[in-house]
Structures are given as C-alpha cells and as structure tokens.
Amino acid sequence: MLLVNDIDVYYGNIQALKGVSLEVNEGEIVTLIGANGAGKSTLLQTLSGLLKPKRGGIEYLGESIAGKPAQSIVKAGISHVPEGRRVFANMTVEENLDLGAYLRKDRAGIAKDLAHVYELFPRLLERRKQQSGTLSGGEQQMLAMGRAIMAKPKLLLLDEPSMGLAPLMVKNIFSIIEQINKEGTTILLVEQNANMALSVANRAYVLETGKIVLAGTAKELQESDEVKAAYLGGL
Ligand SMILES: Nc1ncnc2c1ncn2[C@@H]1O[C@H](COP(=O)(O)OP(=O)(O)O)[C@@H](O)[C@H]1O
Numbered sequence: 001m002l003l004v005n006d007i008d009v010y011y012g013n014i015q016a017l018k019g020v021s022l023e024v025n026e027g028e029i030v031t032l033i034g035a036n037g038a039g040k041s042t043l044l045q046t047l048s049g050l051l052k053p054k055r056g057g058i059e060y061l062g063e064s065i066a067g068k069p070a071q072s073i074v075k076a077g078i079s080h081v082p083e084g085r086r087v088f089a090n091m092t093v094e095e096n097l098d099l100g101a102y103l104r105k106d107r108a109g110i111a112k113d114l115a116h117v118y119e120l121f122p123r124l125l126e127r128r129k130q131q132s133g134t135l136s137g138g139e140q141q142m143l144a145m146g147r148a149i150m151a152k153p154k155l156l157l158l159d160e161p162s163m164g165l166a167p168l169m170v171k172n173i174f175s176i177i178e179q180i181n182k183e184g185t186t187i188l189l190v191e192q193n194a195n196m197a198l199s200v201a202n203r204a205y206v207l208e209t210g211k212i213v214l215a216g217t218a219k220e221l222q223e224s225d226e227v228k229a230a231y232l233g234g235l
Pocket residue numbers: 011014016034035036037038039040041042043
C-alpha cells in the first residue's frame with residue numbers, strides 16, 4: 001500500500017531523515033518506534049505532504065505522492081493525526097468532527113461515519129456540544145482520531161497517540177486503534193511507548209537519528225536484546 005524508498009528530508013541545512021525506506025501492506029498495523037528527536041514526526045509529515053523529500057520516492061497505491069499537496073493526499077485516503085492532537089479548542093466536538101470530512105461531498109456517508117465515530121468513542125457523543133478545549137488529553141486524542149476517521153482514510157497515520165496520557169487511557173486508545181484496524185483501516189503508528197506499540201503491531205521499524213536501524217515483525221523486535229535495552233526499559 002505504501003512504499004517509502006530511500007528518502008532524505010531536511011529542515012534548511014539540517015538533515016532529519018537519512019535514506020529512510022519502509023513499507024506498509026494493506027491491513028497491517030506497522031509501528032515506527034524511536035526516541036525523541038529521531039525523526040518520527042518528520043516522516044509522518046512527509047507522508048502527508050507537509051514536508052517534501054529532497055531525494056527518494058513515496059508510492060501509495062501504486063502512485064507517486066512525494067511532494068504532492070496535502071489536500072490531494074487526504075483525498076487519496078491518507079489521514080494524519082498529528083502529535084499533540086491539534087484540535088480546534090474554540091470549536092465544539094462535533095464541529096471538529098465535521099471539519100474532518102471537509103473534502104467529502106457524500107452526505108449520507110458522512111452521517112454514517114459520524115455515527116460510527118460516536119460508536120467508537122461514546123465519550124465524544126456525550127460531549128458533542130462541548131468546546132473541545134475543555135476536554136481531557138485522552139478525550140482530545142479521541143477527537144483527533146475521530147476527526148481523521150471522518151476523512152474516510154484507507155491509511156491512518158498516528159503520531160504518538162499515547163503521549164501524556166494515563167495508563168488506563170493509553171490502554172483504551174490502543175484497543176480502539178486495534179478495532180479501527182480490524183474494521184479495515186491500515187495503520188502506521190509512531191510511538192515512543194515501544195511496549196504498547198509492539199503489542200498491537202504486526203511489524204515494526206526502529207528509527208535512530210534519522211535512520212532505520214532495525215526492522216522486523218513486532219514479535220522479533222520485542223525479543224531483540226537491542227530493543228529491550230534501548231526501548232523496553234531493559235526488561
Ligand atoms: N521545524 C523544524 N525546524 C528545524 N528542525 C526541526 C524541525 N522539526 C524537527 N526538527 C528536528 O528534526 C529532528 C527530528 O525531529 P522529529 O521528526 O520531530 O522527531 P520525533 O518526532 O522522532 O521526536 C530533530 O533533530 C528536530 O530537532
């Protein structure tokens with residue numbers, strides 16, 4: 001579904017991604033783990049058209065999307081839930097969800113997906129008229145994910161959904177990620193919480209200072225001494 005081939009991405013003169021290659025197959029949950037500053041968010045921003053690779057290719061469903069405008073990438077079926085959620089604080093929950101569907105015209109489909117988002121996240125239904133800025137961090141994460149689902153993605157990019165959340169909420173969010181995947185959405189999940197990410201993923205990549213240093217099935221990485229020492233608290 002997604003083939004990233006040897007991309008270099010820069011901020012000015014600073015190179016943030018160095019020859020990164022990875023692939024995501026339809027139906028998978030693939031996770032990209034790595035420490036703060038490794039380049040995880042840079043990769044997702046490049047996939048969703050917010051940054052342009054200086055070199056290398058990105059193929060999605062057989063077409064090149066490297067450097068395409070973000071809007072056309074959303075239209076093609078890639079939705080990005082950014083780090084830190086970025087919900088519109090002064091708008092209600094439902095207004096934020098409606099915004100997720102702004103490129104769609106199929107009214108019946110939009111209404112059906114809104115009902116489905118409220119099924120996935122009953123908390124959002126309870127709070128649909130509430131200003132989004134008053135939600136808890138976990139609820140804002142649900143809202144950001146719900147907004148992305150309203151774009152009807154085939155591929156969902158999630159940037160550190162667990163960040164800053166209490167353990168119980170992290171469990172809740174991850175079980176919803178698994179459910180969204182079971183319903184047919186392919187997922188590329190970026191996380192510092194390697195433990196949780198590897199527990200839901202099929203395959204995984206480890207990113208260190210802009211380079212992929214390890215790749216394998218989630219099980220292989222869970223059992224790797226390197227990953228255990230660096231990312232799983234040495235357990
Ligand atoms: N807007 C920016 N301008 C300059 N450097 C940036 C910018 N955003 C990120 N970087 C740098 O790029 C590298 C990768 O950052 P990022 O992709 O945010 O890492 P991660 O998401 O893994 O924490 C870091 O060294 C970071 O300081």
